[in-house]
Amino acid sequence: MSTKNFDVVVIGGGPGGYIAAIRAAQLGFNTACIDEWKNDKGGPAPGGTCTNVGCIPSKALLQSSEHFDHANHHFAEHGISTGKVTMDVAKMVARKDAVVKQNNDGILYLFKKNKVSFFHGRGSFAAAKDGVYEVKVAGAAEELIVAKHVIIATGSNARQLPGAAFDEENILSNDGALRIGAVPKKLGVIGSGVIGLEMGSVWRRLGAEVTVLEGLPTFLGAVDEGVAKEAFKQFTKQGLKIELGVKIGEVKTSKKGVTVAYANAKGEAQELAVDKLIVSIGRVPNTIGLGAEVVGLKLDDRGAIEVDGDCKTNLPNVWAVGDVVRGPMLAHKAEEEGVAVAERIAGQHGHVNFNTIPWVIYTSPEIAWVGRTEQQLKADGVAYKAGQFPFLANGRARALGDTTGFVKFLADAKTDEILGVHIIGPMASELIAEAVVAMEFKASAEDIARICHAHPSLSESTKEAALAVDKRTLNF
DSSP states (O other), rough: OOEEEEEEEEOOOHHHHHHHHHHHTOOOOOOOEEEOOOOOTTTTOSHHHHHHSSSHHHHHHHHHHHHHHHHHGGGGGGGGOOOOOOHHHHHHHHHHHHHHHHHHHHHHHHHHHOOOOOEEEEEEEEEEEETTTEEEEEEESSSEEEEEEEEEEOEEEOOBEEEEBBOOOSEHHHHHTTOOSSSEEEEEOOOOOOHHHHHHHHHHTTOOHHHHHHHSSSEEEEEEEEHHHHHHHHHHHHHHHEEOOOOOEEEETTTTTEEEEEEEOOOOOEEESSSSSEEOOOOOOOOOSSSSSHOOBBBTSOBBOOOTTTBBBTTEEEEEEEGGGSOOOOOHHHHHHHHHHHHHTTOOOOOOOGOOOOOOOSSSSSEEEOOOOOOHHHHHTTEEEEEEEEEGGGGHHHTTTOOOOOEEEEEEEOOOOOEEEEEEEETTHHHHHHHHHHHHHBBBBHHHHHHHSSSSTTTHHHHHHHHHHTOOOOOO
């Protein structure tokens, strides 16, 4: 077994891992990154869940299905006649796969450009001695890497429903949901979180009858109540059947598909028969097989790696970032932690502000927010002012043909500092960035209101919502 020495080794090549490796190399460290993801030919596919079976492929399918939906239901109002529109699912999936490969190849190119040594295989701790760590790479050939610093970025896995293990044919995780080969007549989704709603939206647009079963009594409980209420109304209008407060019972598979026994919110016994079932009930940290016990790495009762505010573990010079530690399981959060850790290793002051991490659900309408919700401010007894502006009154939204939703600002009642911004509507994923920047610089709602926004633009709605905090409006 060959042995190679590095300053920094990163276990995991997802958003947190590959970004950490690249930044460490840029800071002058001899760096290696280990990743085990494989493409369909067995070759390396760095990028983790995000690139391979998460953020990137889901957005590709969402875009394809949205084009299909527009062609079928919205082109005519623009004067565009298309005749009968059909969807070639195999071609749609192939395009998705091509997008994923482009991202995989892009990461490998960045490794080469920044002189990061890449190892394809599963990384695990082998030993800790003499102030360094030995990390075994189980790939085509077993190798041993020695490094002073180790950054763990092994991500997370889909949580399985007890008694209903993923077979990725009938009972699907996010992975299987992205590889459905034909539009199912009936699709069931357990869990109304981000993955469930996005994947449910894709197949609903393509013609599937979609039923979403949610165990909680409220819809999108982490989202601002006003936004969640509007989202529920819009998704129901589109044809998603959403049942809240259910209790899932036995899940059975057969040649005909999947049957889910459940009790509804009233406690009445129900049964849902579907062709495919997507289970989207959260994710669990990926630490099995890491060799944590070999070196004494401390895990919590969820299997996550325990870290402090700087992403330091209980072991000297061992760090952990992303889904495998506390905090939101978001790719951009992992990226920020990866950069921060690399800079801390270099003696710099890496920074991650959890209060300004944006959240996005890429449905139609899109949902995005940053900061605290109105219900959180009320629960904390914070005096606040609220301002809201509908896209219905926005000229650019009218021209786009999508006036769904609104922008909502929440500001401190005394200082006017922005405490939260919540958007549901067209391009919410892009509009939220202005709010993130504003909150990072401790801006007031008046600051946004006084900034010149292009006309006509959707961003004028953020200006109007900020104006509305003080009961003013220009009403573009």
